[in-house]
Amino acid sequence: MKRSIRLVLPLVAFGSLSACGDSPETLFASARENFAAENYQEARVKVAAALQEKPRDAAMLALLAETHLRLGDPDGAEGAIARLERAGGRNTARMKAEAALLRQNPKRALELLGDDASPEGWRVRAESLLALGEDEGARDAYEKGMAQGGDIRLAASFARYLLVNENLVRAARLLKRMQQLGPNSYETLVMSGDLASAQGRDEEAARAYRKAIDAFPDRAAPMLALARHYDGIGKLDEASRLVEQAAEVAPNDTEVDQMRIQLMSEKGEWEQIRLALQARESELDAGSPLSMTYGEALLRLGHAEQARLLFRRAVLVLPGNPYARLMLGEAQLATGDAQGAWATLAPLAASTLAQPEVIERAAQAGRAVGAPEAEALQARLDPTRIRETMALVEQGEGALAGRRWATAVTVYERLLARGEDGEVLRRLALASSGLGDAAAAIRHADRAVSLDRRNADYLYVAGAVRLVAGQDLPEARRLLEAAALIDPRNAEIARELRKAKAAAG
Incomplete structure (x- = not known):
């Protein structure tokens, strides 16, 4: 979870609200309306102003704490919770647990949560268990919370978990439930876009993100999501405008920063x-x-x-x-290090999937060192030949992205016929797994690993296809542990390794 930047307003700002003649009760009622409309910044300002007149009002303090939690601000939440308890407020365990989770302390969150069976409690429990790598326990918590009626945030959290784990059918069912609970909520609008994007319905995803931006102009996430969509279809100027808009909302957000720099590089x-x-x-x-x-x-x-x-x-x-x-x-x-360049680039250019610029640079390095392979690399750059190869590569990538597994298998089998290639084998393993052909998936993945035992992607897929098939789970865990050692910051590898540990016992 990201921690949002706290908006520190001078006391004169609160004073100006009170000076307008609104009573604390009127401000509190307005704050509750803002909170219900998911306008949390405005809700926080108004309830803070109301508390200047009634600093020990438990209901106001509880709303202030909840607002800080929605803004991802554990410091503010914990301060409000402490004030609430001094004012005699009770039932603060779930709020404390959520603040602990925001501080990335899921064990403490679970301790504080106890046996809370509210929708908020089930959500915090599930997200804490996920943070601890206990996917089965998290899924059980999600299911129990939804069985008791759930709420929009619990459903959104569960749907996102399902999206990450590529269970798009169940995620779609949860989205329908979210549309019943809150059709115009931020969570529902963004999930509509995310699900459409995962299913390859790009234009529908763009419309959903645009609707979320228009309804919630203070949120950066849908702006970035739509910017990525525009980037993918080559509309760099539109993408850049959205990123700049997101930067105004979240000036210190690392994702905004990375997206801005990425677009600058593309230009x-x-x-x-x-x-x-x-x-x-x-x-x-x-x-x-x-x-x-x-x-x-x-x-x-x-x-x-x-x-x-x-x-x-x-x-x-x-x-x-x-x-x-x-x-x-x-x-x-x-x-001037042509020998080093050849050693670096030759393995890349050997791949059937190598892009023209890779082949061209490798051929240049090969010629500089007198490598006999340089002539063959140059031949691969023949316009007709490279156009045919790149068309197949693009077709395969599109089939994988669209989950058209049979097409992907056909394309990558054609590319594999051109020579043994670890990256082709990796993609063929993914497509075979998608088709439900576990034996072929494991065979292709293992062949890829045999070609390069230091490639984290190959090790990851070899472990993941076993995990999906429920076969040879100790080996799946070993492969994923090896991948994690090579690429310890990879979130996908870490997620699959947690699953493998749970499955293997």
């Missing part, structure tokens, strides 16, 4: 990227998206040696990342 605005990131260079994690985009900006601006150092670190952290390896190879070429 080739390298000098702007350098200026934006150079003061933060020492703070950028090796292999992070911002670090690698900064490295590319330096490379494009002629600072090849500095770029080479950044991408060398990125490859050490993410040895299977093709972008990091391509950029390292380019930087090596630019610094």
Whole structure:
């Protein structure tokens, strides 16, 4: 969960509200209306103003605490809860538990929650269990909460869990329940977009996100989601406008920052990227998206040696990342290290799925060192040949994204016929698993691992397809543990490893 930036208003702002002549009761009633409409910033301002006149009003303090929780502000929530308890308020355990969860302390959240069986309690319990890697317990909590009637936030949290785990059918059923509970709520509008996006209904997703933005202009998430949609279809200017709009709402949000820099890179605005990131260079994690985009900006601006150092670190952290390896190879070429560039780029270019720029850079490095393979690489760049290959690659990617498993299998089998290729095998394993052909999925995934035992993606898929099939669970766990050691920051690997540990016992 993200912690939102607290909006600190001077006391004169609260005084001006009170000075308008509104009584504490009127302000409190208005705050409750704002809260019900999910306008939490306004609700917080008004209830805080009401509390200036009635500082020990338990109902007002409870609303203030809940508002801080909705804003993702554990500091403010805990302060309001302490005031509420001093004023004689009770039943604060669930609020304390939610604040603990916001502080990323799920064990403490569960302790505080006790046997709370409210919809809010089931949601906090499920999210705490998820944070602890106990997926089965979390799902049980979600199911029990929904069986008792649930509420919009519980349903939204459960639906998001199902989306992450690609159970789109059940997520769609939950969305229908959300549309009954709150058809115009923020949670329902955003989930409508997220589900449509996951199902490949891009235009419907865009409409849902636009509706959420119009209804809740103070939320950054749907702006970013729509910006990603526009980015995917090449509407970079529209995407950039949405990101700038999101930056006004959430100026310190890391996702907003990353999306802005990503769009600048797609536009080739390298000098702007350098200026934006150079003061933060020492703070950028090796292999992070911002670090690698900064490295590319330096490379494009002629600072090849500095770029080479950044991408060398990125490859050490993410040895299977093709972008990091391509950029390292380019930087090596630019610094005169043709031998190093050939060693870096040749394995990338050997893949049937290699993009033209990868093949071209590898051929350049190969020619510089006199590698006999350079001629064959150059032949692959024949316009007719490369166009046919890229058409197949695009068809396969589209089939995977659209979950058209049979088509994906057909395409990747055709590509595999051109030669043994770990990335083709990985994708073929995913498609076979989607078709329910566990034996083929495991066979293809294991072949990919045999080609590169240090590739976290190959290890991950080999473990995941076993987990999906419920077969050879100890081996699934071993493979996923190996993947996690290579790529410890990968959230998908971590999630599947938690499942494997639970399944294997």
